[in-house]
Amino acid sequence: MTNPTQTRMKEQKTYQFPTDFWWGTASSATQMEGAAFEGGKGLNIWDYWYMQEPNRFFNGVSATEASNFYHLYEEDIALMKELGHNTFRFSISWSRLFPQGVGEVNEEAITFYNNVINCLIDHGIEPFINLYHFDMPMALQEQGGWESREVVEAYVTFAKTCFELFGDRVEKWFTHNEPIVPVEGGYLYDFHYPNVVDFKRAVQVAYHSILSSAMAIESYRDMGQSGQIGIILNLTPSYPRSQHPADLSAARIADAMFNRSFLDPSVLGTFPQELVDVLKSEDAMPQMEAGDLELIREHTVDLLGINYYQPRRVKAKASLPNPDAPFLPENLFDFYEMPGRKMNPYRGWEIYEKGIYDILINLKENYGNIPCFISENGMGVEGEERYRDENGSVQDDYRIDFIREHLKWMHQAIEEGSKVKGYHLWTFMDNWSWSNAYKNRYGFVGIDLDTQQRTVKKSGYWFKELIEAKGFTE
Numbered sequence: 001m002t003n004p005t006q007t008r009m010k011e012q013k014t015y016q017f018p019t020d021f022w023w024g025t026a027s028s029a030t031q032m033e034g035a036a037f038e039g040g041k042g043l044n045i046w047d048y049w050y051m052q053e054p055n056r057f058f059n060g061v062s063a064t065e066a067s068n069f070y071h072l073y074e075e076d077i078a079l080m081k082e083l084g085h086n087t088f089r090f091s092i093s094w095s096r097l098f099p100q101g102v103g104e105v106n107e108e109a110i111t112f113y114n115n116v117i118n119c120l121i122d123h124g125i126e127p128f129i130n131l132y133h134f135d136m137p138m139a140l141q142e143q144g145g146w147e148s149r150e151v152v153e154a155y156v157t158f159a160k161t162c163f164e165l166f167g168d169r170v171e172k173w174f175t176h177n178e179p180i181v182p183v184e185g186g187y188l189y190d191f192h193y194p195n196v197v198d199f200k201r202a203v204q205v206a207y208h209s210i211l212s213s214a215m216a217i218e219s220y221r222d223m224g225q226s227g228q229i230g231i232i233l234n235l236t237p238s239y240p241r242s243q244h245p246a247d248l249s250a251a252r253i254a255d256a257m258f259n260r261s262f263l264d265p266s267v268l269g270t271f272p273q274e275l276v277d278v279l280k281s282e283d284a285m286p287q288m289e290a291g292d293l294e295l296i297r298e299h300t301v302d303l304l305g306i307n308y309y310q311p312r313r314v315k316a317k318a319s320l321p322n323p324d325a326p327f328l329p330e331n332l333f334d335f336y337e338m339p340g341r342k343m344n345p346y347r348g349w350e351i352y353e354k355g356i357y358d359i360l361i362n363l364k365e366n367y368g369n370i371p372c373f374i375s376e377n378g379m380g381v382e383g384e385e386r387y388r389d390e391n392g393s394v395q396d397d398y399r400i401d402f403i404r405e406h407l408k409w410m411h412q413a414i415e416e417g418s419k420v421k422g423y424h425l426w427t428f429m430d431n432w433s434w435s436n437a438y439k440n441r442y443g444f445v446g447i448d449l450d451t452q453q454r455t456v457k458k459s460g461y462w463f464k465e466l467i468e469a470k471g472f473t474e
Contacts, residue, residue: 015411016471022087022422023467024125025080025444026376028133028177029093030063031431035070040106042099043138045145046434049193061437061449067429068452073116076454080428081123083444083460084467088120089128089305089375089424091177094137094158101137102154110165117169128172130232131159131216134182134192134434141194146182146205149289152212159216163223171227173220174305174375175213178234179206179262188328191435199327200284207286210265214299221299231266232305232375235259236312237355237362241336246316250333253278254314257329267304267367269297282327304363305375307426308356308406310349313338346382346440353405360413360420373422377406380433380440384457394446394457403459404472411471425463429454 030036036047050062069076080088094101096109120127132155140151159175167173185192187202196202213231220229236258240251256274264272279285315336321327342351356374363370379402387394403425414420429445432438438449444460447453466472 012473014471014473015408017411017414018421019470020421021470022126022373022424023463024085024087024089024128024422024424025426025428026089026424027069027427027431028091028130028135029096030066030133030135031433032067032090032427032429033070033093033096034064034066034068036062036064036066039070039096039108039112040099041093041096041109042101044093044095044135045138045141045193046135048138048141057435058437058439061432063432066432067447070112072452074119076429077116077119077123077125079445079454079456080120080125082464083456084464085125085428086467087126087128087172087422087424088428089130089172089174090116091130091133091135092162093135094132094155095135095139097161098137098154098158099139101140101151102157105161113166117166121169126172127170128174129162129166129170130174130177131155131162132175132179132212133177134185136182145186145194146208146212147201149208152208152215155212156215156219160219160223163220163225167220167223167225167227171225172303173227173229174232175216175229176209177232177305177375178307179209179213179231180234180258183209197326197328199282203279203284204286206261207288210262210296211292213266213301214296217299217301218295228302230301230303230305231262232307233259233262233266234307234309234376235263235359236308236310237358238312238314239338241313241315241338244316247314250314250316253332254312254329257332258312263367265296266301267363267370269300278332284327302371304367304370304372306356306359306372307376308359308374309377311352311355313350344379344381347380351379351402353409355409356406357409357413360410360418361416364413364416364418369417369419371419371421373420373424374406374410375424376426377403377423378426378442380436380442382440384441384446388446392446392455394441394455396457396459399457399459400462403463404474407472 030046046063054060117127136145183202183206187196187205217229238251238255240247256272260272264270313336314333317334321331379399384394427442429443430441430447446455
């Protein structure tokens, strides 16, 4: 007679990860640092926009104080070490290092970032640095932001300065985080400053972002530094409603516009023809200079960061768009809500864990199996205080389940040969999230905004055990 306990034990599966896997979290300067008007920092677009329209931010909360990493980085990094991190990604605030975007470098910023880098290394945590995370210096936005070729040149100077200052200790660099988001938010859908709705201008912003990435990569390699340089893209797999040719076509064009628009030039050095065809048909080709396309082709990334949160589901257009309205990508397809989908109701996003596998296998099969890592994945939840125990620790089993199910699919991709090298949660501690401010909490560590007290959540301790075991058993 079979022992039920023995049967259950036989059904257990161990998900073991490589010994040199990158385990950690990700953050950004504006969302975490605070000290927005301290230490010689100049205004960025978020500081300025809040001054103009505070009502656009959840509960009127600005990034002025954020999570106060600027002052508390030593205790935060010690806590990262306690929770098992071996890597941590953060960004350098362009307007902190160059208060006017160009010109004089801020010595207080150099000291701060040197201290953070050194503190991380002292704790055995490798710093991964991202250069641009949505935070254009306001002085450069007034010159046109990413629409301006001069701003591209200013960005390259910023990047080279960072390589010179910190490249002796930092060996993982990233040119941009989610460069499609400033395009969507600032120039198509009105959720980032400068709140423009203009497809042609959006295309120029996207093109200059890609060009700036290639130019920074060229500079990095010309300097002969020993590390790797890449880009971080939010990849949202485009799934068709059905296998009908019209639905398949809709998924292909959505993929070209939102994923391949940055993925192809960053990894392959080329642009998807489906996208080029749309730009030509809408008279929206960007302004380019001689040699640009060759430069993009020759300066692709060493390493790809993948931010994955949700899929994109699409279907063929049901009706013709208004010819008098601004052209938007969804003039070419409709979004589709799959019946029975699993949802994060707080963020309004579908949870589809297999998407992480589909991304990794696509990279393996169509992008040379480029070395990559999951640079963001996470679950924002509103009202987490209701899950606090008597010690104030949030019992976030939902976050543990979310991470575990994504790791299972990532493990499957590894078994099939994917060169995925790590997993970073968004984020280490609850932080300010653009116009959502602190509405949804994402961190392994909870923040009391009144006292700035840090309290580790259940998921943080679970992650520590996962790292120590280099995997988990179910």
